[in-house]
Amino acid sequence: MSDKHTSQTTYSISELSKEFDITTRSIRFYEDQGLLKPKRRGQTRIYGLKDRVRLKLILRGKRLGFSLAETRRLFELYDADKNSSTQLHTMLDLVEEKKSALQQQMDDIKVVLMELNSAEQQCRAALEQQQ
Secondary structure (H helix, E strand, C coil): CCCCCCCCCCCCCCHHHHHHCCCCCHHHHHHHCCCCEEEEEECCCEEEHHHHHHHHHHHHHHHHHCCCHHHHHHHHHHHHHCHHHHHHHHHHHHHHHHHHHHHHHHHHHHHHHHHHHHHHHHHHHHHHHCC
């Protein structure tokens, strides 16, 4: 595998597994989910640049909290609309949803931290009274 990736570059499942530090089983799972579509030579999977890019996007999406269904939807939109205007609007909607969900989680965490701090203070005060 060279450092320069061209549309003619191909990858084995083990090369992608090593490059992205994931298991071959994970890659096969993404294939089973229809997210990757390698060519086959007998039983051997031959991944192209498109598969490599998609795998990178799948993993990035996971880190950002996107479900595989959401990632699949974006891929389908891109495949149907190469100018990707629809895909970009959908992506913006998904990003806004994720940001909103994360903000809610942050607010919830702040409330729980305040409750824990209060419980801690009450416990410490009770211990001081016992001494």
